[in-house]
Structures are given as structure tokens and as C-alpha cells.
Amino acid sequence: MNCAANTAFANRQVITHQIRLAFEAVFCESSRRLGLQLIYDVAHNIAKVERYRDGEWLVHRKGATRAFGPGSPELPACYRGIGQPVICGGSMETGSYLLVGTDQAMQDTFGSTMHGSGRTMSRAQAKRTVRGEQLMRDMKQHGILVKAVSMSGLAEEAGFAYKNISDVVDTVDHAGITKKVAELKPIGNIKG
Numbered sequence: 001m002n003c004a005a006n007t008a009f010a011n012r013q014v015i016t017h018q019i020r021l022a023f024e025a026v027f028c029e030s031s032r033r034l035g036l037q038l039i040y041d042v043a044h045n046i047a048k049v050e051r052y053r054d055g056e057w058l059v060h061r062k063g064a065t066r067a068f069g070p071g072s073p074e075l076p077a078c079y080r081g082i083g084q085p086v087i088c089g090g091s092m093e094t095g096s097y098l099l100v101g102t103d104q105a106m107q108d109t110f111g112s113t114m115h116g117s118g119r120t121m122s123r124a125q126a127k128r129t130v131r132g133e134q135l136m137r138d139m140k141q142h143g144i145l146v147k148a149v150s151m152s153g154l155a156e157e158a159g160f161a162y163k164n165i166s167d168v169v170d171t172v173d174h175a176g177i178t179k180k181v182a183e184l185k186p187i188g189n190i191k192g
Helices: 002-027 103-108 121-130 130-140 151-156 165-176
Strands: 046-050 055-061 064-066 085-091 096-102 112-114 143-150 178-184 186-192
Touching: 055 064, 055 143, 085 112, 085 178, 096 165, 112 165, 112 186, 121 130, 121 151, 130 143, 130 151, 165 178
Parallel strands: 143 186
Antiparallel strands: 046 055, 064 112, 085 096, 096 178
16 A cells, blocks of 8 residues: 555656646746646555554545545645645536635544545446537537547546535535635636
8 A cells, every 4th residue: 555655656756847837838937937836745555554532543445535624734834724635526517626624534434535526327328428529529619628638538437427516515624524715617628
């Protein structure tokens, strides 16, 4: 698990670096001058030993991510006063949410929340339901640009193949596990 987590973190660092280089090339400015900074870098689908008030626990977050509340010593100083940022992904068509972890999550869920809306159908079923080319045209009509390696891969990620992200986020918000900060609407997607 440690090796897998190290690989995941290293991979995201490389991707982040490449994204910064792409922005610098397009805008002919340094990433620093453009104000590009990492806000969030935490693994999901991982097991980790964590300390809670009643001892140490091995917490396995499968389909989940951290949502540590304000004051958690594991958080960087800049987030300690507000709680952990949480990005909850929806679909390429519906967007995502920025949330923040809460004290309630620390009490009820070992500081955990969902990391995405979750699928309503398999990838294979989504590919049988829509053609990637049509999905790309539909998304473009809604102002969402897409770059995809394959059209079948794009079809797997159709919005209807996922639960309604707003309903899922409202559920954890009402439960007090995380609090909504901002809704993020898609304008571009890269599907590898």
C-alpha cells in the first residue's frame, strides 16, 4: 500500500508539473506569475494508520477520501482553521464540487467522505447506450470542450452513467460530514 501511495503521489506531481508547463507555453508566462498553485493533493482508495481520540486505527477509504475537520494537526497550517479541502467529482458533463471537512466527519466517519458521485451503470453499458462522437457533439453544444484518446473511452464517462452530483453532495452536506464551498461547472475535459 505504501508503494502504491508513493507511486500515486509521484504521478500526480509529474502531472501537475506538466500542466504548469502547458499553461506557461500557452500563456507565455511563468506558472508563478499565472498564480497556479496546488490546493489539494490527497489520495483516495487508500489505507492509512491514523490516530483518533480512542487510539490508532487502520482506515481504508475505498470510494472515499479524507475530510478532516478544522484543527486537525494532520492538515497544513493554511487549512487548519477551516478544515480539509475536498474535491468531489461528478461527471464530465455535470461538474464537481469543492467541499470542506468538518468536526462531524471526524466523529462519525473517521474524517472521511465520498470522492465522487458514483456510477449508475457500468462502463460497458454506457458504451452501449451512447456513441462517443455524439457525446462530444452534445457536450460542445453545452460549451464543454473535450479531448479524448478514444471515443469509446469517452462514452464510458457519459453524464447519465453517474449519480446526480448535486444530490450526493447535498446528502453529505445535510449530514454534516462535509460542507459545500463551491459548485464547479465544466468547460473542458481531457479523457486519457
